[in-house]
Amino acid sequence: MTALQDVKNAVRSRSIHVCYVNVGSCNGCDIEILACLAPRYDIEQYGIYVHNNPREADILLVTGGFSPQWEDKLKEVWDKIPEPKAAIAIGNCPISGCVFNREGTYLDPPVRKHIPIAAEVPGCPPRPTEILEAVLSLAPVVFKDYEERGE
Amino acid sequence: MKKTVDVSLPIGPVHPVFKEPCRIKCETSGEYVINAELELGYVKKGIERIMVGRPWQEVMFLAERVCGICSVIHNYVCIEGMERINGVAVPDRAAYLRLVVNELDRIQSHLLANYSYCYTIEHETLAMYLLNLRETAMDALEYITGARVTCSYIIPGGVRFDLSPEKEQKLRTMIDHIDSELTRFVRMFEGGSLIALRSKDVGTFSREEAIESHAVGPTARASNLDNDCRLFHPTYQKLGFESVLLDEGDNYARIMLRFLEVFQSTQLIRSALDSMEKGTIRGGGEIGGGFAEWAGEAPRGELTYTIDTDEHGRVKKIGIRTPSIMNIEACVHYMIKGVHSSADVTSTYISSDPCIACNER
Numbered sequence: 414m415t416a417l418q419d420v421k422n423a424v425r426s427r428s429i430h431v432c433y434v435n436v437g438s439c440n441g442c443d444i445e446i447l448a449c450l451a452p453r454y455d456i457e458q459y460g461i462y463v464h465n466n467p468r469e470a471d472i473l474l475v476t477g478g479f480s481p482q483w484e485d486k487l488k489e490v491w492d493k494i495p496e497p498k499a500a501i502a503i504g505n506c507p508i509s510g511c512v513f514n515r516e517g518t519y520l521d522p523p524v525r526k527h528i529p530i531a532a533e534v535p536g537c538p539p540r541p542t543e544i545l546e547a548v549l550s551l552a553p554v555v556f557k558d559y560e561e562r563g564e
Numbered sequence: 565m566k567k568t569v570d571v572s573l574p575i576g577p578v579h580p581v582f583k584e585p586c587r588i589k590c591e592t593s594g595e596y597v598i599n600a601e602l603e604l605g606y607v608k609k610g611i612e613r614i615m616v617g618r619p620w621q622e623v624m625f626l627a628e629r630v631c632g633i634c635s636v637i638h639n640y641v642c643i644e645g646m647e648r649i650n651g652v653a654v655p656d657r658a659a660y661l662r663l664v665v666n667e668l669d670r671i672q673s674h675l676l677a678n679y680s681y682c683y684t685i686e687h688e689t690l691a692m693y694l695l696n697l698r699e700t701a702m703d704a705l706e707y708i709t710g711a712r713v714t715c716s717y718i719i720p721g722g723v724r725f726d727l728s729p730e731k732e733q734k735l736r737t738m739i740d741h742i743d744s745e746l747t748r749f750v751r752m753f754e755g756g757s758l759i760a761l762r763s764k765d766v767g768t769f770s771r772e773e774a775i776e777s778h779a780v781g782p783t784a785r786a787s788n789l790d791n792d793c794r795l796f797h798p799t800y801q802k803l804g805f806e807s808v809l810l811d812e813g814d815n816y817a818r819i820m821l822r823f824l825e826v827f828q829s830t831q832l833i834r835s836a837l838d839s840m841e842k843g844t845i846r847g848g849g850e851i852g853g854g855f856a857e858w859a860g861e862a863p864r865g866e867l868t869y870t871i872d873t874d875e876h877g878r879v880k881k882i883g884i885r886t887p888s889i890m891n892i893e894a895c896v897h898y899m900i901k902g903v904h905s906s907a908d909v910t911s912t913y914i915s916s917d918p919c920i921a922c923n924e925r
Contacts, residue, residue, distance in 0.1 A: 435584050437607045440921040441632025441713045443583050444676060448702070451695040465580045482606045490578055512626055517613035538632065538713050 418561055425471075425556040427460035429548065432470035433503075434490055437513075437520055438477030441538040442504035446474060449541045459549055467493040471556070472548060478506035478513050478520035479527060491528045499531040499555040501547055508533050531555060570594060573906060577606050581684045581910045584920035588896060590909060597909060600900045602892060604924055611925040615882050620646055620720060620851050623879055627869075628714050630884065631922040633676060636669035636705075637862040639718045645858035645869040647720055652849030658722035659799045660840045664735075665708060665717050667829040667836075671742065672701040673863035674782075674822040674829075677917040681819050682753075684911045685762040690752055697745050704738045707731060722846030732837055739830045750823045763816035767899035767912035770813055777894035780887045781865025783916050786821045787813035793861035803835050815915040822917075851877040864888055864917055886922040 433446050449456040450463060464470065467490050479487070491500070502524055505511035510522035524530060534547045571592050577585035585606035591599040611630055615623050620643075627642035628635045640662060647654065654662075675698040682691035702712050708727060709715035717724050727735070753759055769779070774787040784791055785807060792807035794800040808824045810817045853875040859868040865887025872881040895916035900909055 432578075434578055435607060435921075437609055438921065439609075439629045439632040440584060440919065441629070441635070444633055445713065447583065447676070447679075448695070448699065450692070451699050452692055453696055453699050465578070465582075467578065477607065478609070480606065480608050482608070486577070512629055513609050513611070513614065515614045517610055517616065519608050519610040537629075540712070 415561075418558060421560065422553075422557055425559075426553045429459075429461045429472055429552045430470050431461055431463045431472050431474060431548065432465050432467050432490075432494070433463070433474040433476065434487065436475060436477040436483045436487055436507070436524065437480035438504065438506055442476040442506070445538045445541050446476070446503065446544060449545055451541075454541045454545060456545060459545070461545075461548055468495070470494050471498060472552065473498065473500040473528075474503050474544070474548075475500055475507050475524050475528070475530070476503045478510045478522040479524050480519055481521065483527075487524075487527055497556050497559045499551060500528055501551060502530045502533045503544060504539060505535055505537045508535060511537055575909060579910070581680075581914065583680065584918075586892075586918070586920050588900070588909065588913065590900070590906070592906065595905045597900055597903050597906070600896045600909070602896045604920065606924075607921050608924045612882050612884060615879050617878055619876070619878050623882070624719070625714075625716060627884075628716055630886070630925050631919055632713055633673050633919060634669060634863050634922070635714055636666050636717070637860055637867060639716060640666055641858055641860040641862075641867050641869050642871075643718050643720055644860070645856045645871045646851050646873070647849070648856040648858055649854035649871070649873060650850060650852050652721050652851070653847055655722055655844045655847050657726075657840055657843045658845045658847075660836045661708075661723045661727060661845065662718050663799050663803075663836050664727075664833050665705065665715065665723075667833050668701055668705045668708070670863045671826050671829050672698050672705065674826050675701065677863075677914075678819055678822050680914050680917075681815070681911065682759075684914045685759065687756065687759060690749060690756070690759075693745075693749050693752075697742060697749070700738055700742055700745075704735055707734065707738075719846075720851055721849045722844070726845045736834070736837065739833055743827065743830050746823065746826060750820075753819070753823065760816065762908075762911060763814065763819065763915075764812075765814050766908050767815045767895075767903060767915060768813055769894065769899050771811070773898045774813070774894070777898055778890045779865075779894040780890050781862070781917075782818060782821050782825065783865065783891045783894065786810050786817040791866065793859050793866050797860065800832075803832060803839070805832070815912060818915045818917075853877070862887055862922075864891060864919055864922070884925060886919070886925070888917075888919040888923045891916045892918045892923065
């Protein structure tokens with residue numbers, strides 16, 4: 414363990430940039446992510462910034478049960494995110510398809526078939542605090558000693 | 565013909581200011597937008613196809629998940645449409661409780677829309693104030709129905725839970741809080757010079773254009789076109805509802821109209837609570853076979869359900885017409901055309917309060 418790595422670990426755990434992408438959600442989970450920005454939950458006091466720009470993101474929040482239009486596009490968004498990175502599935506839709514995974518649907522869940530998902534937050538929709546907790550507990554695990562692990 | 569288009573500017577589907585994916589393709593000359601086109605289809609789920617062959621017990625939950633922002637009105641219109649098939653009567657108290665929940669949902673939706681607009685024009689202070697105030701409306705919604713977003717509060721013949729006197733008192737305090745805080749924020753919005761520069765006379769939309777493009781909801785009412793469906797709803801008629809109208813038709817008017825409608829909604833909730841009498845909240849009734857068409861005023865405009873059921877109450881055919889489809893087309897083809905900078909494209913688009921999830925279902 415080098416001193417440089419220590420500094421990087423400390424910085425990365427307090428500076429997490431988030432991008433969210435809606436791949437066929439009903440909007441419910443998206444507005445719960447937005448609600449995290451409200452001063453009541455105050456996502457920025459934990460050093461989490463919601464920019465919605467894949468090029469500067471560390472964590473991708475995926476909502477929705479994967480509609481066919483995203484077949485090639487979600488992979489592109491995922492590739493644009495620089496390493497180290499992680500994806501979190503928000504809500505029931507990306508996990509199982511929720512109520513939409515029935516006969517006649519256009520969706521193709523789960524999302525983990527298409528990009529690697531590191532964590533899942535169930536709920537229809539999950540509360541803002543749960544989303545916040547998932548991001549905060551995942552980030553230190555994924556980003557710790559990234560260079561030393563040599564991936 | 566001489567080619568005037570310099571740059572073809574695509575915006576989306578993943579864009580920092582878009583909450584939902586869609587693509588706007590602008591043809592610009594410098595930064596002046598000559599023409600714009602819209603590309604949809606990123607969140608198509610096929611809800612109407614899933615609904616076919618299912619009873620109301622399943623359809624009401626699917627209807628609610630058409631849109632996560634205005635879920636209560638989808639529940640409301642779908643259930644009232646089904647009640648029309650067999651003439652299921654609703655107790656008076658339940659009708660008023662439905663109105664209260666619907667207006668709370670409208671408050672949170674309008675505050676979210678105005679938050680997005682303020683965030684887009686980079687007035688983050690006001691945006692955060694509004695988003696925090698929205699949490700009060702969400703609390704009230706959760707307090708009455710038990711859930712923040714997908715409440716499933718309205719069921720055929722009534723509502724799920726009653727409102728106890730203590731809860732009613734607390735709801736009144738919350739409504740007063742929203743009123744007093746929002747008065748301050750509206751003053752901030754009116755007096756902000758940055759806001760006026762970015763909003764006044766940007767994205768103008770005349771009454772004639774509104775009629776031509778079949779615009780609905782606050783987008784049309786900001787251009788002085790009165791088409792509020794609440795005027796024809798029996799419960800709202802009892803409370804003497806009158807719609808709010810403005811006639812400038814620019815971004816500023818659209819946002820201002822939403823603020824005014826929030827004040828109107830709080831007033832409606834107050835008068836509904838005043839005129840509510842003790843009684844049952846759930847009557848009987850059964851949904852049989854038949855056809856019904858019913859419309860209601862969603863936060864974004866007119867929402868219509870066309871329901872056809874068989875003798876066991878299962879859905880044979882269902883059609884949903886959501887307000888955003890007209891508003892987005894009106895926005896792209898009339899408002900965005902002619903804006904002077906590409907920064908105004910996104911703010912004008914957000915000012916019409918688009919809901920893509922509603923649109924594509």
